[in-house]
Amino acid sequence: MSNAHRMGKSDFVYYIHDGSAALGFRLSGDLSGDGVRELEQAWRTASSVIRGRRLVVDLSSITGVDDAGRELLGTWQAEGARMVAHSSAAKKRIESMIDRPVALLRKDSQPYAWPSFRVAPRWLAALLVLLFPAAVSTVNGGGADSTSANSVNCPGPSTNGNSSAGVCHPLSR
Numbered sequence: 001m002s003n004a005h006r007m008g009k010s011d012f013v014y015y016i017h018d019g020s021a022a023l024g025f026r027l028s029g030d031l032s033g034d035g036v037r038e039l040e041q042a043w044r045t046a047s048s049v050i051r052g053r054r055l056v057v058d059l060s061s062i063t064g065v066d067d068a069g070r071e072l073l074g075t076w077q078a079e080g081a082r083m084v085a086h087s088s089a090a091k092k093r094i095e096s097m098i099d100r101p102v103a104l105l106r107k108d109s110q111p112y113a114w115p116s117f118r119v120a121p122r123w124l125a126a127l128l129v130l131l132f133p134a135a136v137s138t139v140n141g142g143g144a145d146s147t148s149a150n151s152v153n154c155p156g157p158s159t160n161g162n163s164s165a166g167v168c169h170p171l172s173r
Contacts, residue, residue, distance in 0.1 A: 011063070014039050016046060022054045028061035031069035040072055055081035058105075060090045065097045073098055 012035030017024035023046055031039070043055075055076060065073070077083060083102045085091040091104050 012039075014042065016042065018046075018049075019053075022056045023050050024056045024058065026058040026061070030064040030066075031062055031073075032064060032066035033068070036066070036068040036072055043072075043076070055079070057081055057083050058086070059083055059094045059098075059102060060086040062094055062097065070098050070100075073100060 012027070012029040012031060014028070014035075015026040017026065025039070025043070027039070029035070047055075057073070057076060059073075073081075073083065077100060083094075083098075083100065084105050085094055085102050086105050088104060091102050094102050
């Protein structure tokens with residue numbers, strides 16, 4: 001949800017992100033005047049459904065803040081909200097505007113990242129087992145032991161000319 005349709009009145013825009021662990025506001029533009037009042041009203045409305053979730057406020061795109069904006073952000077921080085920025089430069093710029101600490105979000109926090117290399121050997125081993133099942137080569141000694149679990153009946157003539165005693169390798173290595 002956002003107030004982007006109201007962009008013509010001011011250059012302030014906010015977006016609300018409702019997640020399972022947190023309620024997030026992403027702010028953009030100049031946090032002042034009517035924008036502060038509208039944002040506070042949106043927060044009051046949303047706070048009725050927060051139910052123990054944390055408020056996270058992304059200030060990365062803020063270009064200015066007036067006293068009313070600083071006061072609202074201070075109230076939110078006093079109530080446990082987390083103020084964040086996406087870059088070191090934005091963090092420094094915003095901290096100088098609001099006179100409050102801002103957390104730096106990790107740059108590598110993406111919705112999906114490739115598995116780390118320490119799990120790669122396990123995946124590779126599992127893949128190799130699936131692609132190349134264990135080759136069992138057995139010796140067919142004939143006679144009474146020829147029906148044991150380790151014997152294989154080889155079709156055709158044996159390598160030494162004797163059909164009852166020979167080595168059978170059904171799978172090559």
